[in-house]
Amino acid sequence: xxxxxxxxxxxxxxxxxxxxxxxxxxxxxxxxxxxxxxxxxxxxxxxxxxxxxxxxxxxxxxxxxxxxxxxxxxxxxxxxxxxxxxxxxxxxxxxxxxxxxxxxxxxxxxxxxxxxxxxxxxxxxxxxxxxxxxxxxxxxxxxxxxxxxxxxxxxxxxxxxxxxxxxxxxxxxxxxxxxxxxxxxxxxxxxxxxxxxxxxxxxxxxxxxxxxxxxxxxxxxxxxxxxxxxxxxxxxxxxxxxxxxxxxxxxxxxxxxxxxxxxxxxxxxxxxxxxxxxxxxxxxxxxxxxxxxxxxxxxxxxxxxxxxxxxxxxxxxxxxxxxxxxxxxxxxxxxxxxxxxxxxxxxxxxxxxxxxxxxxxxxxxxxxxxxxxxxxxxxxxxxxxxxxxxxxxxxxxxxxxxxxxxxxxxxxxxxxxxxxxxxxxxxxxxxxxxxxxxxxxxxxxxxxx
Amino acid sequence: xxxxxxxxxxxxxxxxxxxxxxxxxxxxxxxxxxxxxxxxxxxxxxxxxxxxxxxxxxxxxxxxxxxxxxxxxxxxxxxxxxxxxxxxxxxxxxxxxxxxxxxxxxxxxxxxxxxxxxxxxxxxxxxxxxxxxxxxxxxxxxxxxxxxxxxxxxxxxxxxxxxxxxxxxxxxxxxxxxxxxxxxxxxxxxxxxxxxxxxxxxxxxxxxxxxxxxxxxxxxxxxxxxxxxxxxxxxxxxxxxxxxxxxxxxxxxxxxxxxxxxxxxxxxxxxxxxxxxxxxxxxxxxxxxxxxxxxxxxxxxxxxxxxxxxxxxxxxxxxxxxxxxxxxxxxxxxxxxxxxxxxxxxxxxxxxxxxxxxxxxxxxxxxxxxxxxxxxxxxxxxxxxxxxxxxxxxxxxxxxxxxxxxxxxxxxxxxxxxxxxxxxxxxxxxxxxxxxxxxxxxxxxxxxx
Numbered sequence: 033x034x035x036x037x038x039x040x041x042x043x044x045x046x047x048x049x050x051x052x053x054x055x056x057x058x059x060x061x062x063x064x065x066x067x068x069x070x071x072x073x074x075x076x077x078x079x080x081x082x083x084x085x086x087x088x089x090x091x092x093x094x095x096x097x098x099x100x101x102x103x104x105x106x107x108x109x110x111x112x113x114x115x116x117x118x119x120x121x122x123x124x125x126x127x128x129x130x131x132x133x134x135x136x137x138x139x140x141x142x143x144x145x146x147x148x149x150x151x152x153x154x155x156x157x158x159x160x161x162x163x164x165x166x167x168x169x170x171x172x173x174x175x176x177x178x179x180x181x182x183x184x185x186x187x188x189x190x191x192x193x194x195x196x197x198x199x200x201x202x203x204x205x206x207x208x209x210x211x212x213x214x215x216x217x218x219x220x221x222x223x224x225x226x227x228x229x230x231x232x233x234x235x236x237x238x239x240x241x242x243x244x245x246x247x248x249x250x251x252x253x254x255x256x257x258x259x260x261x262x263x264x265x266x267x268x269x270x271x272x273x274x275x276x277x278x279x280x281x282x283x284x285x286x287x288x289x290x291x292x293x294x295x296x297x298x299x300x301x302x303x304x305x306x307x308x309x310x311x312x313x314x315x316x317x318x319x320x321x322x323x324x325x326x327x328x329x330x331x332x333x334x335x336x337x338x339x340x341x342x343x344x345x346x347x348x349x350x351x352x353x354x355x356x357x358x359x360x361x362x363x364x365x366x367x368x369x370x371x372x373x374x375x376x377x378x379x380x381x382x383x384x385x386x387x388x389x390x391x392x393x394x395x396x397x398x399x400x401x402x403x404x405x406x407x408x409x410x411x412x413x414x415x416x417x418x419x420x421x422x423x424x425x426x427x428x429x430x431x432x433x434x435x436x437x438x439x440x441x442x443x444x445x446x447x448x449x450x451x452x453x454x455x456x457x458x459x460x461x462x463x464x465x466x467x468x469x470x471x472x473x474x475x476x477x478x479x480x481x
Numbered sequence: 482x483x484x485x486x487x488x489x490x491x492x493x494x495x496x497x498x499x500x501x502x503x504x505x506x507x508x509x510x511x512x513x514x515x516x517x518x519x520x521x522x523x524x525x526x527x528x529x530x531x532x533x534x535x536x537x538x539x540x541x542x543x544x545x546x547x548x549x550x551x552x553x554x555x556x557x558x559x560x561x562x563x564x565x566x567x568x569x570x571x572x573x574x575x576x577x578x579x580x581x582x583x584x585x586x587x588x589x590x591x592x593x594x595x596x597x598x599x600x601x602x603x604x605x606x607x608x609x610x611x612x613x614x615x616x617x618x619x620x621x622x623x624x625x626x627x628x629x630x631x632x633x634x635x636x637x638x639x640x641x642x643x644x645x646x647x648x649x650x651x652x653x654x655x656x657x658x659x660x661x662x663x664x665x666x667x668x669x670x671x672x673x674x675x676x677x678x679x680x681x682x683x684x685x686x687x688x689x690x691x692x693x694x695x696x697x698x699x700x701x702x703x704x705x706x707x708x709x710x711x712x713x714x715x716x717x718x719x720x721x722x723x724x725x726x727x728x729x730x731x732x733x734x735x736x737x738x739x740x741x742x743x744x745x746x747x748x749x750x751x752x753x754x755x756x757x758x759x760x761x762x763x764x765x766x767x768x769x770x771x772x773x774x775x776x777x778x779x780x781x782x783x784x785x786x787x788x789x790x791x792x793x794x795x796x797x798x799x800x801x802x803x804x805x806x807x808x809x810x811x812x813x814x815x816x817x818x819x820x821x822x823x824x825x826x827x828x829x830x831x832x833x834x835x836x837x838x839x840x841x842x843x844x845x846x847x848x849x850x851x852x853x854x855x856x857x858x859x860x861x862x863x864x865x866x867x868x869x870x871x872x873x874x875x876x877x878x879x880x881x882x883x884x885x886x887x888x889x890x891x892x893x894x895x896x897x898x899x900x901x902x903x904x905x906x907x908x909x910x911x912x913x914x915x916x917x918x919x920x921x922x923x924x925x926x927x928x929x930x
Contacts, residue, residue: 119592124589127589129589134586134588137584142755145565185783217778221779226678299594305781306594307591308783329669331634332754337790
């Protein structure tokens with residue numbers, strides 16, 4: 033159209049001559065120029081708007097969690113609840129990661145009960161199984177070769193499934209024991225239905241009954257953070273290893289664990305407690321089948337949506353270890369290990385200043401993951417009250433700090449368990465308030481000084 | 482710029498005169514027009530591309546499920562598995578709905594154990610609670626006012642939680658009964674841990690023990706589809722109403738249910754079995770608190786991801802009822818009711834042709850939701866083998882049709898339960914294969930004809 037030769041152009045002009053002059057046509061053409069330029073601008077604005085809209089959609093602009101790091105003035109009135117081990121500390125890391133672990137699930141996806149009908153664990157999403165294997169290989173904290181993976185609605189369900197699997201053929205209730213201080217939920221969960229298959233028998237160190245028994249070995253231990261091994265040490269015992277905290281932000285990874293039955297949970301690995309996803313690594317096929325059977329009876333499998341999300345999160349953790357030096361803050365374990373280190377430093381300072389409290393002392397160990405020696409940094413602080421205070425939980429409640437008494441863990445109420453995994457703001461408030469609690473003796477000494 | 486008056490235009494022309502003629506300028510302007518038009522086209526293509534890209538992202542282009550409706554030639558070799566009640570029939574509807582129920586969850590969202598700390602059910606997402614109330618109001622199948630809502634990992638977990646809640650103060654195991662044929666999982670779940678709190682006592686119609694008891698009333702009933710009421714009918718009984726199938730695709734909604742303890746599940750309501758979400762409506766606060774306690778012990782709450790997805794799906798169901806006449810196929814209940822109607826018609830035809838089998842006959846009832854009378858269209862077919870066949874399950878296995886024997890439901894093995902909720906392809910194959918099975922007598926008669 034543009035390649036009108038001069039003569040053609042003249043002919044067109046002559047034809048239009050009576051109505052339009054060349055000048056008129058030029059004005060018209062200029063007008064079209066302007067109109068088209070405005071259209072281009074509008075289209076570009078539209079592109080920007082669409083991009084913004086989708087970006088908002090992908091970020092799901094709901095209420096942002098309060099993760100303020102800022103210093104908070106403490107009037108001593110706010111309740112600081114560190115009773116539960118809610119791992120909200122990790123929220124900050126995942127916020128920084130933006131959309132890297134965003135999941136998108138359509139309405140018609142994952143509607144069936146079945147994930148992988150041919151797998152022993154028919155409700156396990158293959159994607160999650162793959163990421164569990166990969167993460168254990170990257171971290172080096174457990175062997176997965178020749179193990180069956182069974183997914184559970186958190187590791188609590190897997191613990192119950194394990195009790196069922198190990199005792200279902202027993203002629204009388206099997207004894208369930210764990211060395212005190214033991215995880216406070218063990219006795220309650222074990223005995224809540226007054227099962228004829230198993231029965232809570234308390235502290236493994238005091239256990240002297242004959243017959244088969246199940247010993248729960250939590251390592252590192254909840255509540256006190258120490259690395260553990262079985263203590264009963266006689267034949268007829270079956271061990272369940274709860275390795276929820278055997279990750280390099282909490283404890284040196286000394287060896288890939290290879291016990292018969294090991295339990296892990298996403299909530300303590302990556303901080304996603306709301307997903308309710310755990311997994312068991314099981315050596316024996318018959319036991320694995322019984323664990324699967326229990327989960328089938330109890331909840332007919334495990335949420336597919338959370339399994340997919342867990343797979344994505346575990347993949348991001350493994351990926352982050354691959355792209356940067358693991359100690360860098362942009363890696364998941366770098367961020368969480370640094371957070372735990374600075375929190376433990378602050379807590380020990382506050383405790384030293386108080387003159388009332390004491391904390392466990394740990395032997396440093398060489399960690400194969402970090403390739404260096406470090407001292408355990410447990411997910412819970414196991415605090416002891418001195419100064420003649422018998423009930424540490426009540427004492428701290430008086431200061432509006434909520435913790436869990438040692439008596440729930442099978443030991444003296446002079447101990448309490450305190451979560452180290454809350455948001456920065458809560459943790460900083462806690463340390464600040466704790467550091468203001470002084471023993472009478474210390475205050476007198478300070479006064480004399 | 483365009484409003485150059487004639488004199489101004491002339492002045493511009495005079496200035497440009499030595500270099501450009503008006504004709505030159507017109508050609509230049511036309512060239513600019515063409516270039517701008519091309520730019521506009523390019524920008525529009527870009528908009529389309531972006532929209533496509535995001536649409537693909539939102540649809541999560543994983544493998545599409547096989548929901549082919551096409552006719553399948555049956556060589557009699559493929560196994561047709563209708564043992565489980567996997568509700569994959571609904572997948573087709575949700576595919577049609579496209580991105581309407583797509584959920585997008587960022588990595589940092591919903592990490593905490595807690596959903597609503599001040600609620601009695603602290604792990605219940607407020608969004609889900611809201612949609613449960615709304616859907617019951619839209620459908621009119623249950624009262625929610627003055628009820629406590631407790632979410633569970635499917636209704637199986639809520640059933641166990643209810644047993645715990647109703648028996649936790651009992652001095653000896655409470656009897657658990659249900660009229661035969663009863664849901665095959667009830668006895669297995671009740672007795673699997675040999676609980677000292679409760680004990681399966683079988684068919685409610687034959688129950689004559691004294692003392693407190695729990696009666697399970699499934700209405701419409703699984704496996705046979707009949708509307709039910711309690712049968713024991715003496716003091717000391719506590720009723721648990723399993724209303725998983727009290728929805729207008731299956732049965733006439735005659736009245737809003739208002740029993741003390743009612744159980745529902747997403748899997749049978751919308752077909753999302755993979756979510757593992759159910760809910761209980763509980764009148765008594767103390768019972769509700771105990772149900773919450775059990776879920777806390779058993780799985781420390783319920784997957785947040787699935788709760789959010791369930792909320793979105795329930796919302797879409799309620800919305801679809803609002804925008805179109807409920808009987809239209811674009812409404813969720815329109816689609817599913819039509820599907821059930823045509824499936825039951827096909828099944829009854831095949832059964833009539835066989836001369837071996839029989840099906841329950843239902844009394845039609847007036848449905849307040851559809852505002853018309855219809856005959857129940859249960860989620861399971863409760864098929865009886867005649868012709869001297871004692872073991873119906875084995876007989877059908879011989880034809881590579883997998884079903885569940887009546888003996889699991891507390892009745893004769895001449896019955897089987899068959900899922901009516903599989904994908905079109907499987908259902909059509911089943912009906913076709915069933916219609917080819919003829920009784921010897923019928924075949925002789927046909928031969929004589």
